[in-house]
Amino acid sequence: MKYHTYLQRKLGKQIPEGVKLPGGYHVIGHVILLDVDSCLAEFMSDIAELSLAYEPRAESVLIREGPTSGKYRKPAYRFVAGNPDTETEHVENGVRFRLDPAKVTFSGGNRAERIEMGRTAQQGEKVVDMFACVGQFGLHMAKTGGAEVICIEVNPEAFHYLEGNICLNGLENEVQGVLGDCREEMPEGWADRIVMGYLENTFDYLPHAFRSLHSRGGVIHMHIAAPIRESALIGDHISSTASSFGFVTGYRTRAIKNYAPGIVHLVYDINVVPL
Ligand SMILES: C[S@@+](CC[C@H](N)C(=O)[O-])C[C@H]1O[C@@H](n2cnc3c(N)ncnc32)[C@H](O)[C@@H]1O
Numbered sequence: 017m018k019y020h021t022y023l024q025r026k027l028g029k030q031i032p033e034g035v036k037l038p039g040g041y042h043v044i045g046h047v048i049l050l051d052v053d054s055c056l057a058e059f060m061s062d063i064a065e066l067s068l069a070y071e072p073r074a075e076s077v078l079i080r081e082g083p084t085s086g087k088y089r090k091p092a093y094r095f096v097a098g099n100p101d102t103e104t105e106h107v108e109n110g111v112r113f114r115l116d117p118a119k120v121t122f123s124g125g126n127r128a129e130r131i132e133m134g135r136t137a138q139q140g141e142k143v144v145d146m147f148a149c150v151g152q153f154g155l156h157m158a159k160t161g162g163a164e165v166i167c168i169e170v171n172p173e174a175f176h177y178l179e180g181n182i183c184l185n186g187l188e189n190e191v192q193g194v195l196g197d198c199r200e201e202m203p204e205g206w207a208d209r210i211v212m213g214y215l216e217n218t219f220d221y222l223p224h225a226f227r228s229l230h231s232r233g234g235v236i237h238m239h240i241a242a243p244i245r246e247s248a249l250i251g252d253h254i255s256s257t258a259s260s261f262g263f264v265t266g267y268r269t270r271a272i273k274n275y276a277p278g279i280v281h282l283v284y285d286i287n288v289v290p291l
Pocket of ligand 1: 088089122123126146147149150152168169170171174196212213
């Protein structure tokens with residue numbers, strides 16, 4: 017039975033008219049992450065307990081209390097049911113991640129993109145993951161793709177998990193973790209491929225990505241949250257930034273998920289060659 021139907025059958029009669037029960041959830045390791053309409057405040061623990069009974073992989077339930085915020089992109093979840101220890105191990109396409117989803121962001125909606133980056137990276141390629149967090153992109157690119165990766169992360173808590181995950185996956189020779197601000201820590205003229213997995217003020221970081229690319233060019237995967245109608249304007253900005261670094265670009269755009277009303281999480285796969 018589908019999750020929504022299951023909740024509907026268990027709680028439907030008690031729910032105020034017009035209020036929607038959750039239609040799904042994400043599971044990170046043993047932890048369920050749930051978004052629940054705030055009108056259902058009195059049903060939160062019932063929904064959490066029912067979710068535990070429904071999902072065999074789960075032992076803990078976190079319910080979103082507010083938006084992800086700040087430079088570190090801190091999630092805002094409240095522990096509601098089950099095992100209060102939400103530090104967990106999550107395995108994705110053979111890559112192991114240890115993390116606490118109550119403390120660091122690990123987006124369920126980006127799963128396909130993480131796996132795709134592992135398939136996109138090439139053996140021996142030099143990659144910079146500018147916003148590495150616990151290694152979401154960089155570890156897939158090293159483990160599945162065989163790339164040599166520099167993972168830069170500014171939040172000490174996320175960096176702690178990143179370092180552990182490099183070891184957990186036996187990638188000590190392939191991945192170098194760097195604690196700091198990518199604008200200061202990126203190597204110059206080194207990378208074949210760069211991942212910009214950060215949705216806030218992405219343009220501010222674009223010049224640093226071009227500076228870090230090898231002079232023969234390469235590929236930049238730039239994530240951005242924007243209204244879909246602005247996608248061509250964003251392309252123009254990418255081209256003009258590239259030309260100031262002596263590069264020309266071609267790109268394709270992919271939509272990852274809806275980010276906010278009218279705003280889409282987009283990825284620009286930017287091919288860069290010298291002018
Ligand atoms: C939301 S997470 C995204 C993780 C991953 N790239 C993804 O897209 O799934 C963004 C991470 O970038 C880090 N971050 C923010 N500003 C940074 C900077 N200037 N240099 C390095 N890391 C930064 C945050 O601490 C956070 O861990």
